[in-house]
Amino acid sequence: MPFRMILHPISIFPLIFVLVLLLFSPLSAKTHPALDTSYVSALAAADHFLQAWQSGDIESGMALLTGHAKEGSRAEVLKTFFSNPEPSAYEIERGKLLNHGRYDFPVVLVTGDAKNARPRRRFSSIVVVNTGNNDWAVDKLP
Numbered sequence: 001m002p003f004r005m006i007l008h009p010i011s012i013f014p015l016i017f018v019l020v021l022l023l024f025s026p027l028s029a030k031t032h033p034a035l036d037t038s039y040v041s042a043l044a045a046a047d048h049f050l051q052a053w054q055s056g057d058i059e060s061g062m063a064l065l066t067g068h069a070k071e072g073s074r075a076e077v078l079k080t081f082f083s084n085p086e087p088s089a090y091e092i093e094r095g096k097l098l099n100h101g102r103y104d105f106p107v108v109l110v111t112g113d114a115k116n117a118r119p120r121r122r123f124s125s126i127v128v129v130n131t132g133n134n135d136w137a138v139d140k141l142p
Helices: 009-023 037-055 058-063 067-072 075-082
Strands: 088-092 096-099 102-111 120-132 135-140
Touching: 037 058, 037 075, 037 088, 037 102, 037 120, 037 135, 058 075, 067 135
Parallel strands: none
Antiparallel strands: 088 102, 096 102, 102 120, 120 135
């Protein structure tokens, strides 16, 4: 005769109780890394840069670029980047620390198109670096 284990309904309740406790315990919660002031400052710099892009403010945008980013982009490319006559918007996703004083933020640039009723989404990233004295600048354009 094969062995069968039969659980009595009363013996199942403690098992269910333990499983429910584990399900709602802090151990099962998704943990996020603690935010520090450098992350907040880097995110603010990325946001200010993208606000300049959205409003077409090339002067403010250029002021937020590192020398490395300015050297890597021709003036006409920067002018084209900041001149968007159609409505535009952006999304900044959670950034990640690349190394001390350097963050990478995935971004989505959303632009309208006069010829097409559908907006275009361009997925990219923006790298922000600490230039000293808690000043942050964009080192890689989206």
